[in-house]
Amino acid sequence: xxxxxxxxxxxxxxxxxxxxxxxxxxxxxxxxxxxxxxxxxxxxxxxxxxxxxxxxxxxxxxxxxxxxxxxxxxxxxxxxxxxxxxxxxxxxxxxxxxxxxxxxxxxxxxxxxxxxxxxxxxxxxxxxxxxxxxxxxxxxxxxxxxxxxxxxxxxxxxxxxxxxxxxxxxxxxxxxxxxxxxxxxxxxxxxx
Numbered sequence: 630x631x632x633x634x635x636x637x638x639x640x641x642x643x644x645x646x647x648x649x650x651x652x653x654x655x656x657x658x659x660x661x662x663x664x665x666x667x668x669x670x671x672x673x674x675x676x677x678x679x680x681x682x683x684x685x686x687x688x689x690x691x692x693x694x695x696x697x698x699x700x701x702x703x704x705x706x707x708x709x710x711x712x713x714x715x716x717x718x719x720x721x722x723x724x725x726x727x728x729x730x731x732x733x734x735x736x737x738x739x740x741x742x743x744x745x746x747x748x749x750x751x752x753x754x755x756x757x758x759x760x761x762x763x764x765x766x767x768x769x770x771x772x773x774x775x776x777x778x779x780x781x782x783x784x785x786x787x788x789x790x791x792x793x794x795x796x797x798x799x800x801x802x803x804x805x806x807x808x809x810x811x812x813x814x815x816x817x818x819x820x821x
Contacts, residue, residue: 644664645761645762645765646658646662646663646664647758647761647762648754648758649661654698655696655698656695656696656698656699656700659695659699660700668693668702668704668705669702673704675690675691675704676691678690678691681806681812682811685811687802687806689799689802689803689806690703690704690799691704692704692705692706692799692803693705693706694706694725694728694729694732695707696708696729697710701800703798703799704799706725706799706800706803707725707800708721708722708725708726709721709722709800716808716821717804717805717807717808718804719821720804720807720808720813720817720818720821721800721803721804721807722821723817723820723821724803724807724814724817738768739764739765739768742764742768742771743764743767743768745760745764746761746764
């Protein structure tokens with residue numbers, strides 16, 4: 630984990646975990662991270678649940694977005710599994726996939742900013758970790774100084790103690806919202 634307290638607020642990235650092997654699956658790497666361990670112990674100081682918009686009455690938790698291999702919890706959403714999904718579940722999966730695209734682009738954006746990350750680093754593992762950490766820090770400093778530019782997006786393309794029923798309630802609430810009049814996207818039916 631790389632931790633540094635700047636003299637100003639960096640809002641783009643405040644946690645980075647570097648050093649897992651490429652052959653390891655994402656969910657295993659995530660479940661071994663200190664971030665995940667803090668998440669399951671409720672030590673991340675996640676803001677309390679609230680409405681999505683000021684006029685809404687329904688309350689939603691703040692959530693992190695995972696893939697099919699992720700575990701499901703109140704603050705970690707994953708898609709519905711299987712092929713025989715209801716229309717509402719397919720819409721939820723589509724909307725979650727749209728949100729995940731932004732997450733998936735993060736390293737691509739970073740590596741396009743510093744092309745050294747497009748090739749294998751011919752240095753030791755420890756130095757390569759430091760190179761990636763430095764790039765993340767520099768990128769965030771530039772973003773806080775220069776602001777966010779939307780064209781950057783287009784540069785790239787065993788938690789058994791969990792009460793599964795309670796964890797699926799926030800996912801069901803999001804699924805209900807995504808098909809409601811106020812939460813539906815005009816084109817989402819054409820995408821599922």
